[in-house]
Amino acid sequence: MLEFVKSTIKEAGYLAKGYYLKGVKSGVKSNPSDVITEADTEVEKFLIEKILEKYPDHGIISEERKEEINPGAEHTWVIDPIDGTRNFANHVAMWCVMVGLTKNGTPYLSAIYDAMNDELFWAQKGEGAYLNGERIKVGNYDKVEHCFLIFSQGAVGCGNGQKRFKDYVRFWNNINGDTGCWLHNMGTILTMCHLAAGRIDAVVTNAGFYHDFLAPYVIATEAGAKWTNSFGEEWKRGECDIIVANPVLHKKLLELFK
Numbered sequence: 001m002l003e004f005v006k007s008t009i010k011e012a013g014y015l016a017k018g019y020y021l022k023g024v025k026s027g028v029k030s031n032p033s034d035v036i037t038e039a040d041t042e043v044e045k046f047l048i049e050k051i052l053e054k055y056p057d058h059g060i061i062s063e064e065r066k067e068e069i070n071p072g073a074e075h076t077w078v079i080d081p082i083d084g085t086r087n088f089a090n091h092v093a094m095w096c097v098m099v100g101l102t103k104n105g106t107p108y109l110s111a112i113y114d115a116m117n118d119e120l121f122w123a124q125k126g127e128g129a130y131l132n133g134e135r136i137k138v139g140n141y142d143k144v145e146h147c148f149l150i151f152s153q154g155a156v157g158c159g160n161g162q163k164r165f166k167d168y169v170r171f172w173n174n175i176n177g178d179t180g181c182w183l184h185n186m187g188t189i190l191t192m193c194h195l196a197a198g199r200i201d202a203v204v205t206n207a208g209f210y211h212d213f214l215a216p217y218v219i220a221t222e223a224g225a226k227w228t229n230s231f232g233e234e235w236k237r238g239e240c241d242i243i244v245a246n247p248v249l250h251k252k253l254l255e256l257f258k
Contacts, residue, residue: 002124005099005111008050012097013115016043016082020116026089037089040064043081043097051077063211076102078214083112084188096190100215105237110215112193121193123222129196138224139198142248144256147201150185192216195244196223202245202253206230210237226250230257 019039026037044064051060052069059073063080070076077099082088084095093116100110109124121136123129129136141147185191189212194200196219217235221227228234229241232254243253 013113017115080211098215110218123219129223136197138246208240
């Protein structure tokens with residue numbers, strides 16, 4: 001299955017990249033940040049057809065489909081045809097194709113392909129995580145101060161940043177309002193792959209869906225990351241309260257929620 005998903009996701013990535021390079025029209029689903037393009041639907045169609053051709057009894061959960069295919073199957077594929085669609089639609093080259101697989105409901109293997117940089121991340125439970133054939137591991141930086149954290153707020157230590165820090169905190173509170181809004185970095189879960197490869201130290205997020213997290217969960221945890229919610233509980237389907245880092249730094253980040 002691993003070789004199948006590695007080759008199939010690269011084909012899907014080439015297909016998506018073709019649309020990206022020529023430009024695509026986009027539409028809005030639920031709100032202006034929830035975008036869909038023809039590339040999303042065509043890549044999804046391609047992946048579903050490939051999976052069912054090879055494994056007709058397998059289940060499939062995909063971002064753009066309301067109904068699950070073959071629900072209750074022992075093996076279920078979880079697809080995000082283009083993660084970072086808003087970037088994709090606006091010609092920002094930070095997006096990826098993601099495919100994960102569960103076995104009896106447990107995350108089992110996954111692949112994520114960054115077609116713009118030709119970087120293929122994959123992992124299988126108990127077998128480690130890899131980038132283009134080379135094994136990857138999370139970094140070992142374990143201090144909260146100056147850790148490379150994907151969650152931006154404030155400006156400390158540069159020019160008049162220290163003087164304006166409280167103003168940035170006020171801005172953060174004001175823009176969130178009473179119910180909060182969606183503020184995020186990079187616009188794609190590809191950040192989890194960079195964490196798995198030791199390029200960044202931590203990802204803290206409170207937004208997303210099952211199809212966003214299944215594939216990177218396998219890769220990040222197989223690379224040695226600790227992945228929980230903000231209470232330190234193991235991640236489960238349907239949860240978007242997520243803290244990911246190496247185990248030592250992860251423990252320190254959890255303390256900041258108390």
